[in-house]
Amino acid sequence: MTGTIMGAADISRALTRIAHEIVERNDGAADVVLMGIPTRGLPIAHRLAARIAEIEPAFDAELATGALDITMYRDDLFKNPTRAIGTTSVPDTGIDDAVVVLVDDVFHTGRTIRAALDAIRDLGRPRAVQLAALVDRGHRELPIRADFVGKNIPTSRSERVDVRLEEIDGEDAVILRKGE
């Protein structure tokens, strides 16, 4: 099945549910820090933070959201063309003893998350690290799992999952494409 798998309303509902799950799992959001993985994990992290702030008024969405660029921690740096390095920003309070929720758009092989865990280690020592992804498309290559998933989409390896977001692409959609 190819084509649009999730529309704007589906994405919105999924993120609202994930926000609730994050608050439920952590008995509130007091120590939660959301770290979005650029490019598209970052706007998703901001949206989740805004939703958590609606549920838990004491949660400061701006203060508790950061960006985690993982380029320099990738294990395939020497197998691909040189990548530009993105911005990493850590909330002023730091991440020591916080519950860091990594946020990415598509959860696939697990290698991005492996790199993110290494990057986190250089930034501090959180109490726990959790993972939220809008789409889980399977095909894990490492023993890593997600804590919060918007939608599980069975795919074949050759297919592509494109997440399009209002902030970057002008529309909200998850599209499954046939591979070349």
Add this chain to the structure above:
Amino acid sequence: MRHLLTTKDLSKTDALRILDTATQMAATQEREVRKLPTLRGKTVVNLFFEDSTRTRISFEAAAKRLSADVINFSAKGSSVSKGESLKDTALTLQAMGADAVVVRHWASGAAYQLAHGGWLHGSVLNAGDGTHQHPTQSLLDAFTIRKHLAPGGDLEGVTVAIVGDVLHSRVARSNVYLLTTLGAKVVLVAPPTLVPVGIEPWPCDVVHTLDQALDTYEIDALMMLRVQRERMTGGGFFPSPNEYSRIFGLDGDRLRRLPDHAIVMHPGPMNRGLEISAEAADSPRSVIVEQVANGVAVRMAALYLLLAGEEAAQ
């Protein structure tokens, strides 16, 4: 990019890419853990045929912060002093598996020869060749100017004056081309004896006293060059150090004639009292110490961009 040999053929896109990458590298240097795993398993050789403290240490720090292995090779006390040629030294390094060679040599063109001689498989980074080029120094200068005067952009509308021993200065040559490529206007200030023959095609203005430069141009960044006395064998370049200081030295009075936002730079090591007075060197406008810190970030960026890509793409 395969090598970094000169700023003359560096495109604006590539230059900005290095500066943007350096900005991200600088941000990582404010963390508690400053080491990144990026170049794990790569070997960087520092090949120095000429004395250098800050450039060598800066490259060493940059490579180590990116987790590369560093081998330091200085010509003193090596087989070079026994008469080994550049070619044989290069073949030795190749056999040791050098992924990048950082080379400083007293001969102009040595880095080019090393890169294009077919002796080495890895990338060559020019860390100063004779009186020719010193690209990472000019990149760190551009990084420093950009940070203070044009954050995030190019250097369009910025005027940079480079003062002093232009003749012997690879820093001046590298900066003239790089800063012009980035959109800045460059003014060279030097006595006629310290202006190279054949300077006409360089994309810059030349004036012969610092006062004239201060009167004529709205200078945003003033870069003082070291008077390279070790290269002035035979003398005759200027009558006396005192006279040089009087006409080309930056003292407190000249410092105060600069616009309020202007910064003072020096590639180091400084001859205090000759090209720059202690008052100017230690003033709040001076970004000389910051240049050193920026040098590590810029060299991290250069090493990353040269070494991180696909092997096949090289």
